[in-house]
Structure formats: structure tokens, C-alpha cells
Amino acid sequence: MNHLLRSHAPISDGGWSVLDEEARERLAPALAARKLVDFSGPRGWEYSATNLGRVSPLPGGPAEGVSGLQRRVLPVVELRADFELSRSELRDADRGADDVDLEALDKAAHQVAVAENVAVFHGWGDAIAGIAEASPHEPLHLGEADAYPRPVARAVERLLCSGVAGAYGLALGSDDYRRVAETAEHGGYPLLDHLRKILEGPIVWAPGVEGAVVVSLRGGDFVFESGQDLSIGYDSHDSDVVRLYLEESFSFRVATPEAAVALRP
Amino acid sequence: MGFDQYHEPPEELPPATRTFARLCASLTEEAEAIGWYEQRIALETDPEALAVMRDAQGEEFKHFSMDLEFLLRRTPPWREVAHGILFQPGDIVEHGEEAEAETFEDGGAGSEGAFEDGSLGLGSLRGASR
Numbered sequence: 001m002n003h004l005l006r007s008h009a010p011i012s013d014g015g016w017s018v019l020d021e022e023a024r025e026r027l028a029p030a031l032a033a034r035k036l037v038d039f040s041g042p043r044g045w046e047y048s049a050t051n052l053g054r055v056s057p058l059p060g061g062p063a064e065g066v067s068g069l070q071r072r073v074l075p076v077v078e079l080r081a082d083f084e085l086s087r088s089e090l091r092d093a094d095r096g097a098d099d100v101d102l103e104a105l106d107k108a109a110h111q112v113a114v115a116e117n118v119a120v121f122h123g124w125g126d127a128i129a130g131i132a133e134a135s136p137h138e139p140l141h142l143g144e145a146d147a148y149p150r151p152v153a154r155a156v157e158r159l160l161c162s163g164v165a166g167a168y169g170l171a172l173g174s175d176d177y178r179r180v181a182e183t184a185e186h187g188g189y190p191l192l193d194h195l196r197k198i199l200e201g202p203i204v205w206a207p208g209v210e211g212a213v214v215v216s217l218r219g220g221d222f223v224f225e226s227g228q229d230l231s232i233g234y235d236s237h238d239s240d241v242v243r244l245y246l247e248e249s250f251s252f253r254v255a256t257p258e259a260a261v262a263l264r265p
Numbered sequence: 266m267g268f269d270q271y272h273e274p275p276e277e278l279p280p281a282t283r284t285f286a287r288l289c290a291s292l293t294e295e296a297e298a299i300g301w302y303e304q305r306i307a308l309e310t311d312p313e314a315l316a317v318m319r320d321a322q323g324e325e326f327k328h329f330s331m332d333l334e335f336l337l338r339r340t341p342p343w344r345e346v347a348h349g350i351l352f353q354p355g356d357i358v359e360h361g362e363e364a365e366a367e368t369f370e371d372g373g374a375g376s377e378g379a380f381e382d383g384s385l386g387l388g389s390l391r392g393a394s395r
Contacts, residue, residue: 002382002383004383020385023385028390031390034389035390035391038389039388039389039390039391042384042388045382226388228384229387230384230385230387233383
């Protein structure tokens with residue numbers, strides 16, 4: 001048993017299968033960053049930092065004639081979203097009910113996905129530098145949905161001018177994704193298809209992202225390093241509810257800041 | 266044509282299973298080659314020939330290990346069992362029994378739904394639609 005303490009929970013093997021499958025179904029569509037950046041790992045819960053290969057000077061040495069340096073690392077961050085489920089509902093799941101109320105799990109899954117997207121694309125304080133914030137390119141204005149091809153094409157051109165080869169992917173915030181999906185250009189051509197042709201890559205629904213971000217998919221530019229991949233762990237229970245949580249640990253680093261262009265709403 | 270690695274009709278197998286079968290076949294071939302070199306080295310008396318064959322056997326060690334690592338990465342329960350047995354001092358059979366029990370009981374990687382580390386096994390979603 002590991003730190004998730006799953007076997008301490010009053011949940012049957014079948015119940016865990018239902019919860020894990022529900023979490024996967026809710027998380028996979030919303031985890032936009034994992035569809036666009038390099039994923040490395042998972043390296044385990046004990047993994048605490050990513051090697052940056054860099055050092056900082058240390059003033060003086062511990063003894064005369066000896067100099068010193070300190071290695072710099074990128075510590076992993078932990079995300080956790082708590083939720084609780086009715087034990088009665090879980091018992092019904094064991095009986096074969098296929099309409100079990102897992103709304104709290106669904107909400108936690110969405111919250112974690114949004115948090116991961118925001119951390120990767122917009123950063124998280126001093127812990128993570130996000131793609132959009134790290135980009136040296138001046139952000140472009142998205143404008144109205146039917147005009148999106150222009151800023152997206154300009155973003156692609158900027159990347160090409162910077163020597164960043166395609167294909168490219170587009171992370172679109174929820175509102176902008178909806179606008180793109182429901183818009184057809186003159187002649188009825190779906191905007192989604194037009195943008196895909198410009199990018200030569202995927203368009204990804206990215207809840208939590210403000211506006212949009214065009215990123216290179218050539219690899220090596222953005223690295224998501226997973227410690228503990230997303231997991232459901234057990235916290236506590238009483239006679240009515242079981243308290244669980246969704247958790248992960250990861251670091252994220254931008255190796256090539258110029259390999260992305262932010263598009264502001 | 267050498268399609269012997271398939272035990273079932275290949276056209277009915279999903280791509281991931283065909284890849285898995287290819288790597289299993291490769292693993293077997295590397296293990297056979299290691300065994301053949303071991304026999305040749307045991308009998309050879311020419312030092313230069315011995316050096317060449319030892320070098321070649323080293324290549325097979327590498328190939329075998331790479332094949333194995335690939336297969337273990339794609340098969341969490343296998344990886345968890347291997348984790349409990351490989352590179353562990355002590356009784357091999359005992360470790361095997363323990364690793365099997367830990368993997369296939371109590372929410373281990375072999376129990377339904379869970380991965381080796383208890384995670385959801387999401388990993389990279391490159392190539393996923395939308």
C-alpha cells in the first residue's frame with residue numbers, strides 16, 4: 001500500500017473501478033496541456049525536483065582554497081482536490097446501479113484539470129512559469145470568432161520567423177473553443193477545420209486558459225514532468241460519507257520560450 | 266513470411282497488441298542469442314574470437330534489456346511484479362510470490378482499474394482527440 005491509502009477506504013474493488021473510470025472519463029477531455037506538451041514520467045510520489053543542470057554561486061568556501069556552487073533544481077508542485085461521496089451511493093454501485101451520484105468527483109476532476117491547465121499555460125506564482133507568460137512574443141488580439149484565422153496565422157508566422165518549426169497546436173479557453181466550434185465562415189466552411197489547416201495540428205479545449213495559446217509540437221520546448229500522476233486517494237470516512245481526494249505532483253518548465261504565442265481575448 | 270509472433274489472426278488484433286507481440290518476439294530472440302553466445306564462448310579457445318563474441322553478447326544484453334523495459338512500461342502489472350523480483354537480494358522464489366500477491370490483490374496494478382502506482386494511468390494525452 002502506498003501513500004494513497006486506498007485499501008483503508010470502505011470501498012470495494014468494484015467501487016474503486018467505478019471511481020477510477022469516472023475520473024479518467026472526466027479528466028481526459030479537460031487535460032489540455034498533456035495534449036500539447038512533452039510528458040515525462042511518472043517518477044513517483046517521492047520524486048521532489050527536476051534537475052536543471054544549473055548552479056548558483058555560494059559566497060566563500062567552507063575552507064580556504066576551496067570554492068563552492070549550489071545546484072539549482074525545479075521543485076515539483078502538488079495539486080489536490082478533496083471531495084466526499086455518499087457510502088450509500090457506493091453500496092448501490094456494488095449492487096449494479098449505473099446512475100450513481102458521483103457529482104463531487106466530477107467537480108473535483110474538473111477543478112484539478114483547470115488547475116493543471118492554468119499552471120502550464122499561465123504559470124503559478126514563483127513555482128511555475130507558464131507558457132503564455134514566458135513567451136517573448138507580444139500577445140496577439142483574438143478579436144471576433146470569425147476573424148480568428150488571422151491572429152492564428154500571424155502567430156504561426158511569428159513562430160516560423162523565430163525558427164520554430166511546426167506542426168503547431170492551439171489551446172483554446174472554454175468560451176473561445178465554443179465560439180470556434182459554433183462558427184462557420186462565409187460559404188459554410190467550419191472555422192475549426194480552417195484553423196486546423198493553418199496549424200497543421202490539433203485544436204484543444206483548454207478550460208482555465210484565458211484566450212488561446214499557439215504552441216509548437218516539434219518536441220523539446222515544453223516539458224511536463226510528472227511525479228505522482230493523477231490519482232484518487234483516501235482521507236477518512238464516517239457512517240455516511242467517504243472523503244477522498246484527487247492528487248498529483250509535477251513540475252513544468254519552458255525550455256524554448258519563443259516556441260509559443262499567446263492570443264488574448 | 267515470418268509472422269510467427271502472432272498467435273491470433275493479426276488483422277483482428279489492435280495495433281498496440283501487435284506492437285506488444287513484436288517486442289515479445291524480439292525479447293525471445295535476444296534471449297536466444299545470449300544463450301547461443303554463452304555456449305560458443307564456453308567452447309572457444311581463440312582469445313580474439315572470444316573478445317568479439319563477448320562484445321556481441323554485450324549488445325544482446327542491451328537489446329534484451331531495452332525490449333524488456335518497453336514491455337514493462339506498457340504492462341503495469343508485469344512491471345510491478347518485476348519490480349518486486351529484479352535486482353533484489355535474497356530468495357528469488359519468495360520475492361516472486363510476494364510480488365504476485367502485492368500486484369494482484371489489494372488494489373495493486375493487477376487489480377481491476379488501478380495502475381502500478383495507484384494512479385489513473387493518464388500520462389501523456391498527445392494524439393487524444395480534442
